[in-house]
Each structure stands twice: as C-alpha cells, then as structure tokens.
C-alpha cells in the first residue's frame with residue numbers, strides 16, 4: 001500500500017489514472033495510510049494513523065499500475081490476467097456464471113411460486129464474491145454476510161442443490177427448510193450465515209475472527225456488508241474492537257449504490273468514500289472495481305497478506321451494482337432503466353471476462369460453451385432437486401430450538 | 413423441447429397482471445437475462461427477464477392483454493434445431509405450479525400471507541419448546557460446605573470453569589483491571605490473563621454480537637453486562653442471533669454463550685437502572701433463563717450455564733451479591749438448569765418465586781406459620797424452561813397458589829404461572845391464583861415511593877391469606 005500519495009488518492013501500490021476523473025476506472029483507491037481524497041469535505045485528521053497497509057508485492061503493484069493505464073475494462077482485465085493460470089481464469093468465469101444462472105433460476109422459481117417470502121438476488125455483483133473467494137484459503141477462512149447471500153454460499157463451495165432446496169423450504173435444504181433464503185450456514189465450508197438484520201452480521205463476523213485468533217488458527221473472517229448497512233451503529237462498535245484487538249477480519253462493503261430504494265448518496269455522509277469509514281480507528285481502506293473479478297482478486301490477495309500478517313482489520317469497498325430489484329417485488333422507481341442498462345452492457349463482470357478470455361486466447365467459443373452447458377446442468381439439477389425434495393417433516397417444527405450437542409470446536 | 417415462458421409473479425401477493433409490452437418479437441434470439449417484456453400490476457410496472465436462451469418461437473399473449481393469470485404461458489422459446497411446429501401450448505399449461513405466498517419488504521403487504529391459521533394443532537401443542545433432554549436430577553450434597561457470598565460463589569464458578577476449559581473466556585465492561593463494577597470478577601484477570609478476561613469498550617451491541625459470533629465459531633464466551641438495563645442495547649443480537657441461529661441453521665450452529673449480570677431493582681437508582689427483564693427473555697424460544705437466589709444455586713447454575721451448548725441468560729441481583737449462604741465445597745458440583753427447588757415445605761399454600769423475592773417469601777412463610785398457615789416456598793431458579801411439574805405437584809397438595817416476583821405485572825412471570833395453573837392444575841385449585849408483582853410504574857427514585865413500587869413481605873402475607881380465605 002502506498003504510504004504517501006500526491007493528489008490525494010492512494011492506491012494499492014499504484015495511482016488510479018487521472019485521480020480526479022470521476023468514473024471510468026474505479027480501481028483501488030486506498031485510505032488509512034496518510035491518504036485521503038480531495039473530494040472529502042472534512043479536514044484531514046492530523047493524527048498519524050496506525051494499522052497502515054502492507055506494501056504490495058512488487059510484481060503485483062506493477063501489474064495493477066499497468067492495468068490502470070488501460071482505458072477499456074476488458075484491456076485492464078487482460079493486463080491483470082498476465083501471470084494468472086488459465087485454469088484459474090476459467091474457474092473464475094465458471095464460478096461467476098454459476099451464481100448468475102442460479103440466481104436467474106431462483107428468480108424464475110420465485111415467479112412460479114416455488115420460493116416464498118424475501119428473495120434477494122445477487123445478479124451483477126458476482127465478481128465481488130468470486131474474486132474474494134479465489135484468494136481465500138479453502139476451509140481455513142470464514143465468510144459471513146447479510147441476506148443477499150446465495151452467491152456467497154455458492155462461492156464458498158456450498159452445493160447448489162442444498163441452497164436451492166432451502167429456497168423452496170424443503171427437507172434437503174441447508175437448514176432443513178427452516179431458514180430460507182436469508183439463513184443458511186455451513187460449518188464445513190466455514191460459512192456463518194446469512195443474517196437478516198441489516199448490520200448484525202458485522203459484529204458476528206468480527207466475533208468469528210476473534211475466535212480464530214483466540215484459538216490461534218490461521219484464518220480470517222471475511223465479513224460482507226452493504227452500503228446501507230455501513231451506517232449502522234454496531235458496525236463502528238465492531239470497527240473499534242477489531243482495530244483495538246487486532247482481529248483478523250476483512251470488512252467488504254458491497255457498494256451496489258442502493259439500500260432498497262435509497263441511493264448511497266442519500267443515506268451516507270461522504271458517500272463517495274465508504275472505504276474511509278475506518279479511518280478514525282486507523283483501519284486502512286481500499287476502493288476496488290467490484291465489476292472486475294481480477295481487480296478484486298488481486299486486492300483481496302494484498303489485503304489478506306496484511307490481515308494474516310497480524311496487522312488487524314481492513315476495509316474493502318467494492319464498487320458494484322445489482323441489476324435486479326432489492327428483493328423480488330421492487331418496482332425500481334428510484335433509478336432509471338438507462339442506468340441499469342448501461343451497467344449491464346458496459347460493466348457486466350461476466351461479459352467482460354468472457355470477452356477477455358476469447359480475445360487473449362485463454363479459451364475459444366467451444367470451451368466457453370462447454371462451461372455454459374455444465375453450469376446450466378448444475379442449476380437445472382438443483383432446481384429439480386429443490387422441487388422434488390419433500391417438505392420438512394412436521395416434527396421438525398419442534399427440533400433445533402435447544403441442543404444437547406456441544407459445537408465441534410467447543411467440545412473438550 | 414420448447415421452453416415455455418410463464419407469466420411471473422412479481423410480488424408475493426400478485427395473482428394476475430397486465431402484459432403491457434413486448435420488447436422482443438417472434439424470431440428474435442434471446443439470451444438469459446435479456447429483458448423481454450414489461451408487466452403491470454396495480455402497484456408497479458416491472459420487467460420480465462429471460463431465464464433461458466433460444467429463439468422466441470411464439471408470443472402467446474399479445475401486448476396490452478389485461479388480467480393474465482400468474483403462471484400462464486405467455487410465450488414459447490425454441491432451442492437450436494426446433495421450429496414453431498414443436499409448440500404445444502395447451503399441454504404445457506397444465507403443469508402450472510401454485511401461486512406464491514409469503515411477504516416481501518417494500519411491497520406493503522408483507523408477512524400476513526405466511527401466517528395461515530394452524531389453530532387446532534396449536535391448542536394441543538401449547539407447551540414451550542421442548543428441551544432436547546430432561547434435566548439431570550440434582551445431585552444430593554452431603555459433603556463439606558463453606559460460607560460464601562453470592563458474589564464469591566459466582567466468581568468461583570467462573571474461575572473453576574475457566575480452569576476446566578481453556579475455551580471459556582469472560583468479556584464485559586470493567587471486568588478485568590477494575591475487577592468488576594460489582595467486584596464479581598475479582599482476581600480473574602490475575603489468574604487467567606488479558607487474553608481470557610477482557611475489558612470491552614462501552615459498546616454493548618457490538619461486544620454482544622462479537623460474543624455470539626465467537627460462540628458460533630466454537631469458543632465459550634461469558635458476557636457480563638454491567639447491569640441488564642444496558643443489555644437492551646444488545647437485545648437484537650441476543651434474540652435474533654444467539655437464540656434463533658440453531659433453529660435457522662437446521663441444528664448446525666450452536667451458540668454456547670452466557671449473558672450474565674445484575675438484573676432487577678437496585679437501590680435508589682431510579683427508572684432507567686432498575687428493571688426486571690426475566691419475562692422479556694423468558695418469552696424467547698432458544699434462550700434458557702436462570703435467576704438464582706442462594707449462593708449455592710448461583711454457583712451450581714452458573715457452572716451449568718457455562719457448560720451448556722445453548723445461550724443462557726443468567727440474571728443476578730445486585731442486592732443479593734453480599735448475602736451469605738452455605739455452598740458445597742467442591743469444584744465438580746453443579747445444579748441442573750430447569751429444576752425448581754422447594755426451599756420450605758408447607759401444606760396450606762404454595763408461594764412460587766425466584767431471585768430476591770425468595771427471601772421475602774421465606775420471611776412471609778415464617779410469619780404465616782405463626783398464624784397457623786404453612787406456606788410451601790418454591791424457588792424456580794430457572795425461569796425458562798420452567799419446572800412446572802414441581803409447581804403443579806405442590807398445588808395438588810396445597811390447592812392454593814401465589815406467585816411473587818419483582819417484574820411488572822402485565823404479561824409477566826406471574827401471568828405465566830397463573831396460565832400454567834389454569835392449564836394444568838385447575839381442578840385442584842380452591843381459590844383463584846394471585847400474583848404479587850412490582851407495581852405497574854417506572855421505578856421511582858424517592859425512598860418511600862421505591863418501597864411502594866416493590867413487592868414487600870407484607871404483600872406476600874396478605875396475598876397468602878387471601879387465597880386461604882383467612883382474612
């Protein structure tokens with residue numbers, strides 16, 4: 001991470017092109033290490049900050065810098081893809097596509113009345129969770145998120161079938177049909193929910209990370225929260241404790257521009273820079289193009305190095321976008337169709353990657369089609385399973401309220 | 413096989429809508445995610461996205477059609493190599509699944525759709541959520557005892573459990589260096605160090621949630637609230653996260669956590685610092701609620717609470733901290749959660765109580781005995797799950813019952829006990845059950861008013877005489 005930056009915007013080892021340009025490239029601005037943006041209205045605090053970021057490995061910094069020079073998002077992806085394994089690139093594509101297709105199917109099944117209640121789709125935001133997860137250590141690092149959780153579960157390796165069957169409220173679901181769309185867990189995949197109260201997952205994720213540190217395990221807990229959730233009081237209570245006790249937690253703000261019908265600008269002070277929200281606690285922050293799966297992956301690698309190095313928490317603000325309504329019955333009066341259309345046609349994370357893979361010869365049409373087909377099969381199977389799995393037995397009404405079983409880690 | 417595109421339900425309550433506009437025409441290639449049509453309901457206009465890819469073979473419902481039922485086929489999609497001749501709309505129509513139910517935020521008509529009446533079944537199943545196991549019988553203690561205050565007993569319980577299990581740790585405001593706001597945690601920092609005895613910032617919502625997350629991961633926090641008045645800041649995490657996650661996860665995620673601290677009226681601290689929360693937490697399935705009176709029970713129950721894999725609310729009482737009792741002199745001795753104790757046997761009237769009111773009931777029983785009334789005093793010790801069997805058994809003998817607690821009367825513990833009597837002991841009652849409670853007012857500061865607001869020994873005596881028709 002840069003330690004001093006001219007022009008205000010620090011970066012993950014590089015400067016964003018034309019620091020004062022308003023959009024276009026939204027990659028990797030950083031705070032918490034002596035940097036702050038000109039846009040910020042408040043005077044810069046004089047206190048020198050603790051917990052400043054780790055220095056990015058040289059090679060990656062150079063890549064990031066080179067990527068920022070490119071005007072076109074696909075070209076930026078191409079630069080970032082240099083040095084990445086082809087297999088990995090295709091896996092990123094497949095993982096994002098799985099979430100996309102899964103969510104489309106869920107939307108369809110909701111429309112058919114097979115899924116009830118709330119159903120918050122993740123379409124548009126796939127690069128965030130897939131990019132983050134690609135840098136995490138499988139079954140070592142934990143994940144906690146809000147109710148918009150299907151993508152996170154699939155990314156951690158939870159089975160499509162079990163997730164879809166939970167959406168339909170069936171026996172084969174991860175929570176035996178008792179949790180629904182917003183409440184699923186997998187101890188095995190270290191996924192600690194699915195939480196329906198805006199902001200409540202933030203102290204919980206902090207606590208999971210606290211426990212990892214207490215047990216002297218090497219993991220971190222990635223705690224996702226929305227641009228709306230970031231205004232909740234308990235978020236700051238968590239920031240304070242996480243920084244105070246150097247808890248290995250990464251806060252990933254998924255800034256999809258809206259909390260239900262309220263744009264970030266109408267809800268958050270200094271809404272351009274949510275990644276600065278940890279400044280008062282000395283928590284470094286970074287803004288990342290959340291529509292660029294490799295930008296996310298590389299930022300995540302860098303942040304993990306910091307957090308796993310025992311330096312305490314980090315805040316990542318992912319600039320992303322949800323294409324669908326907040327949940328299923330959102331008339332979306334708060335934004336224009338053109339806005340949604342522009343994001344879809346110009347910034348779609350999956351299209352971008354697909355184009356890059358073809359353009360750079362990482363894959364041909366046939367190979368991608370093969371992936372498309374595989375993903376479609378997984379989703380079709382999941383949908384079938386979710387419709388055929390029986391409803392929970394009525395006796396389940398009375399189970400799992402109390403338990404006599406000790407949790408695995410807590411058993412003596 | 414051609415794929416049917418169905419009229420989607422765009423809100424939980426939508427049954428039909430207007431197909432306002434087609435944005436594609438027959439013969440167009442469509443990919444998943446493309447917006448293909450617009451639909452209007454009384455509430456909103458929304459877009460329909462394609463879920464599958466293919467060529468739009470046929471538009472079945474033309475634009476402008478009103479009252480199109482949800483799940484009707486509105487168009488047909490062809491895969492590669494198929495032609496419009498493959499389309500057989502009627503055959504596909506049958507398979508329409510049912511209309512959706514359930515609520516949705518922002519749609520204005522949330523929640524109610526899901527609350528179908530289950531009344532007949534409910535009448536039978538009115539008991540509280542079952543515990544997974546019967547509580548183990550309480551071990552008899554005939555070994556040596558020592559005289560201890562409740563404060564010391566609580567500290568010993570924590571220290572013993574922390575020695576026994578390295579995953580047990582304590583966090584809260586002033587628990588470490590200051591040795592506890594009420595000196596309950598005296599000496600713990602010295603023995604266990606700052607890793608396991610943690611001073612938190614004044615941040616109840618945050619550290620409660622952090623504790624719950626740590627418990628979910630698998631370590632065992634004891635969270636001390638300086639008093640339970642401040643736990644209101646954190647009650648969302650206690651109820652929504654700690655109590656419900658086991659259920660919502662289908663049994664996967666336990667929350668082995670203890671929330672403890674003084675509860676109920678203290679002396680002269682006025683309304684915001686004097687309130688009894690026993691009935692608040694006792695209302696919640698997933699929580700266990702314990703409120704001991706004696707030092708022996710305080711120690712034995714706190715040890716059980718720490719070992720329990722469920723979240724336990726452990727309600728102490730500031731006024732009791734300094735009172736001394738005989739406590740079994742052993743590190744292994746525990747008291748099972750969910751068992752009441754008959755503190756004084758009697759045959760004429762049952763006094764059901766807990767926490768500080770046990771002392772007042774014993775005083776009352778003593779005085780009543782002088783007037784020829786033998787009162788049986790039951791210390792509930794655990795509020796949830798409540799040991800109703802012990803109460804019912806006693807009332808079958810005495811035929812009279814008075815409940816005594818410090819909380820507000822409305823929907824309080826007394827109300828619960830009266831309901832239990834109606835359901836399980838109606839035929840044995842010789843008089844209506846009376847509840848003695850705190851007065852239905854915020855706690856006043858003035859000494860004389862405060863005394864009036866709390867149930868006193870004389871109130872208990874009066875109530876006992878009333879149910880014995882001894883006035």
Ligand SMILES: Cc1ncc(C[n+]2csc(CCOP(=O)(O)OP(=O)(O)O)c2C)c(N)n1
Pocket residue numbers: 148196197198199225226227228229230256258259260326517
């Ligand atoms: C404490 C609380 N208040 C309100 C709600 C209702 N609610 C659910 S989601 C939401 C918007 C949150 O937006 P954001 O944090 O940006 O997440 P996003 O939905 O965009 O992923 C609101 C207000 C809630 N679930 N919890």
Ligand SMILES: [Mg+2]
Pocket residue numbers: 226227228254255256257258259260
């Ligand atoms: Mg949002």
